[in-house]
Amino acid sequence: MTDIFTLDAEVRTDLGKGASRRLRHANKVPAILYGEGKDPVSLTLEHRHVFRAQEEEAFYSHVLTLNVDGEKVECLLKDMQRHPFKPLVMHLDFLRVDATHDIHTNVPVHFINEEAVAKKGAVLAHHINEIAITCLPGKLPEFIEVDCADLEVGQTLHLSDVKLPEGVTSDELAKGEDHDQAVVTANAPKGGSDDEEAAEEVATEE
Template sequence: MKFVAFERAKQGTGASRRLRNAGKVPGIVYGGEGEPQLIELDHNALWQAIKKEAFHSSVLEMDLGGKASQVLLRDLQIHPYKQQVLHIDFQRVSAKTKIHMKVPLHYSGEEESTAVKIDKCLVNHVLTELEVSCLPADLPESINIDLSKLEKGATLTLNDVALPKGVQAVLHGKDNPVLVSVVNPAAEEAEPEPAAAPAAAPAPEKK
């Protein structure tokens, strides 16, 4: 994805407020060989961009003053109740330096699996994104995982998935995390047995 940024000369709370009132978003780009640089972006264009998954998980091409550079979105501050981006941070990337990024997991085919189609099981997506390490050119926008072979009682782990070429998972204490688990359908509750009829009262004794 490509976007256009402009150099920003002033900083501070007052300057940022004036930018927001003018329909702009203050930001910063840092990292790489250059110094941190203050930038501003058009708010409406940015608001449309952040709705796209790729803007959050892929290498972006930033046009700043007619010069293109590759960056990653690193921080996004949004107003708690207004549809307004307050501030945005980008990190420059180098083609020869590996990056760490969280990539969304896209699951498909579970409706065709025997676990769902025949056994009526529930499929639980334990992880919806995966942190990976790779060169910028190898960073996938998403990782697609086919669940059409799932069976009742199955568990899909990271070792069961082939990652794209050049991509390695970044694991934090878990060697083989669970991605998907199959949950058996809840057993139907047995109908309650009818209550026993009350015992007949004994007949009164004759005097």
């Protein structure tokens, strides 16, 4: 493996739960590669390479290259099964991609300039941590930045307020205005103006 986005894989013909168990005992990970109208292919990967790669956020939202018995295949990681309590990857699902075909996937959100909102006395509430997008594989961003610098107390940023990279569209917004999800809200701190007003009203009544 040259980097976290390139993994060596071997085609496996020994299938079933028993075979998968034997692979894991040999420090290998069973996987499947499917998509693009081709037959699914069962694969085997080295666990140490997979485990290193899965520790990086970009691994989950980047076009990967699988070296399958000498053939390079571009794909996305679509699913990963982990052991419930051991540091083990149990199974991987990869989806083939074609440079000329749009892909639908989720990419993580990175919130920036949050300290600017904190200085205004607000407390940020993140409503989502990833965005469903459509784009060509070559346009796939590793993450999407949400700039919080101009948020005022009580204001909410929605998907329609997020600037997406060129060639990238939101799957939710494509469904219509009713799907314009809230992304982040600048809330007044607890014990803020609302509480103070309530306390003043009580004092007046007394």
